[in-house]
Amino acid sequence: MQEMVSKSRIILVLLGLAAMSVLKVASQNYGDALTKCILFFEGQRSGKLPSTQRMTWRKDSALHDGSDIGVSLYFEHAVAAIRWGTDYFLKSTSVPGTVVAQIGDPISDHNCWERPEDMDTLRTTYVVNQTHPGSEVSAEIAAALAASSLVSRLVILNILKSFFKEHPRILQFKCWTRSLPILLRFQWLRDELFWGAAWLYKATNDPKYWDYILRNISNSASSFAKRLNSVVGNSFAEFGWDSKDAGINVLVSKWVMNTPNENPFIFNADRFVCSILPESPTISVTYSPGGLLFKPGGSNLQHATSLSLLLIIYARYLEQAHRVVSCGNVVATPARIISVAKGRYATTLNTERIVDYILGKNPLGMSYMVGYGNKYPQKIHHRGSTLPSIDNHPGHIGCHDGTPYFESEDPNPNVLVGALVGGPDNSDQYVDGRVNASESEPTTYMNAPFVGVLAYFKSLQS
Ligand SMILES: *[C@@H]1O[C@H](CO)[C@@H](O)[C@H](O)[C@H]1NC(C)=O
Ligand SMILES: *[C@@H]1O[C@H](CO)[C@@H](O)[C@H](O)[C@H]1NC(C)=O
Ligand SMILES: CC(=O)N[C@H]1CO[C@H](CO)[C@@H](O)[C@@H]1O
Numbered sequence: 001m002q003e004m005v006s007k008s009r010i011i012l013v014l015l016g017l018a019a020m021s022v023l024k025v026a027s028q029n030y031g032d033a034l035t036k037c038i039l040f041f042e043g044q045r046s047g048k049l050p051s052t053q054r055m056t057w058r059k060d061s062a063l064h065d066g067s068d069i070g071v072s073l074y075f076e077h078a079v080a081a082i083r084w085g086t087d088y089f090l091k092s093t094s095v096p097g098t099v100v101a102q103i104g105d106p107i108s109d110h111n112c113w114e115r116p117e118d119m120d121t122l123r124t125t126y127v128v129n130q131t132h133p134g135s136e137v138s139a140e141i142a143a144a145l146a147a148s149s150l151v152s153r154l155v156i157l158n159i160l161k162s163f164f165k166e167h168p169r170i171l172q173f174k175c176w177t178r179s180l181p182i183l184l185r186f187q188w189l190r191d192e193l194f195w196g197a198a199w200l201y202k203a204t205n206d207p208k209y210w211d212y213i214l215r216n217i218s219n220s221a222s223s224f225a226k227r228l229n230s231v232v233g234n235s236f237a238e239f240g241w242d243s244k245d246a247g248i249n250v251l252v253s254k255w256v257m258n259t260p261n262e263n264p265f266i267f268n269a270d271r272f273v274c275s276i277l278p279e280s281p282t283i284s285v286t287y288s289p290g291g292l293l294f295k296p297g298g299s300n301l302q303h304a305t306s307l308s309l310l311l312i313i314y315a316r317y318l319e320q321a322h323r324v325v326s327c328g329n330v331v332a333t334p335a336r337i338i339s340v341a342k343g344r345y346a347t348t349l350n351t352e353r354i355v356d357y358i359l360g361k362n363p364l365g366m367s368y369m370v371g372y373g374n375k376y377p378q379k380i381h382h383r384g385s386t387l388p389s390i391d392n393h394p395g396h397i398g399c400h401d402g403t404p405y406f407e408s409e410d411p412n413p414n415v416l417v418g419a420l421v422g423g424p425d426n427s428d429q430y431v432d433g434r435v436n437a438s439e440s441e442p443t444t445y446m447n448a449p450f451v452g453v454l455a456y457f458k459s460l461q462s
Pocket of ligand 3: 213
């Protein structure tokens with residue numbers, strides 16, 4: 001239950017992008033799944049819970065976070081998931097020149113199986129600042145605030161506008177987060193600078209952010225341009241809590257759809273589609289026999305959910321621009337791209353869907369969303385869900401006292417309604433147990449893009 005990096009929340013920014021199209025879908029109750037998918041975020045709240053909290057087995061926790069650096073970070077009046085995250089980011093950037101990047105010592109945190117309400121492990125506050133820069137986390141927070149400001153008017157836009165100005169060195173191009181503990185060290189950071197600039201441009205319309213993107217992208221000597229052009233690695237096909245590349249290309253594509261040859265965004269967004277399309281000669285993902293998309297890396301549903309969202313959004317932009325994607329000799333129309341987000345092979349088009357697979361239409365007949373359908377994971381890798389609620393066990397449960405609950409064969413006492421888990425293996429098998437976190441751990445970065453995917457299918461159903 002550690003704060004799995006503010007990055008994980010930031011995929012929330014994509015919620016504002018949920019696209020529309022006209023395709024027939026049926027069979028699952030997307031509205032029910034959508035409601036639960038959003039409810040999940042209440043189970044992940046840290047801080048003082050508001051009276052509107054619906055997931056009542058969760059209580060206040062981590063009320064003293066930030067006190068070691070004299071900043072109060074607990075949340076008082078959050079009424080919605082986005083506002084909840086936004087409040088946090090506003091507080092974490094409230095001291096000029098400082099950005100709170102993470103709370104909690106990852107080693108001591110992972111050493112305990114403990115309720116968040118009982119946390120007595122080190123709640124160290126890790127900040128980035130002028131002398132300990134951390135571009136990616138700062139730029140991601142800028143992106144999240146910019147996106148939140150589009151969803152509601154809660155965020156004061158001039159906070160955003162001064163962000164790049166106030167944090168020049170924090171956001172400096174060449175800096176690395178060496179000062180942070182392992183959970184916050186990532187392979188690359190430059191993608192986040194573009195992600196932040198693109199969202200700031202979208203929120204403010206200020207040409208300076210667009211200029212920032214274009215200048216850096218056209219500087220072919222810069223390692224970012226190399227990366228985005230994929231001289232290095234396969235990054236154009238990646239999108240998640242670490243790599244933002246496919247997300248940048250899709251987000252920006254809308255603005256350059258009519259000038260596809262002037263910069264690499266459309267080219268790379270097209271290549272992204274071709275990396276997923278089953279019939280594409282350059283496919284780089286695999287599909288399980290049951291039809292689920294797989295990519296290397298833990299918690300596979302993160303890929304299935306986030307890539308589906310991007311496919312849907314990009315197909316929508318293509319549709320508006322009357323464009324198709326060419327993967328070698330294979331032509332991908334917007335309708336075909338959306339059908340891939342729903343399903344797998346061309347032969348079973350419209351019969352099996354990634355979203356329906358996740359909700360239960362799969363060889364095990366199992367929903368991978370907790371609380372949705374009749375059969376879903378009972379022993380998820382989640383501390384609050386595993387341990388008894390404060391209501392039933394008011395006494396403190398110490399660091400190692402939670403182990404018997406972790407090892408128990410009983411289902412978790414608290415149902416974390418709406419939580420998606422990492423999901424089955426690539427032969428469609430799922431072990432319902434807490435040990436394999438890759439399969440049974442829920443994360444905010446899986447639920448967030450799925451909110452957008454479900455909203456899209458729900459809109460087609462009504
Ligand atoms: C940056 O943060 C580090 C670690 O908390 C601290 O030691 C340092 O003094 C700070 N630097 C500035 C310029 O505030
Ligand atoms: C954990 O789950 C992953 C993904 O399904 C699987 O590849 C791996 O073999 C599992 N590990 C163990 C120890 O069972
Ligand atoms: C590496 C690089 O080209 N960085 C540039 C990115 O854009 C800003 C704003 O235009 C420039 O100041 C950087 O030099």
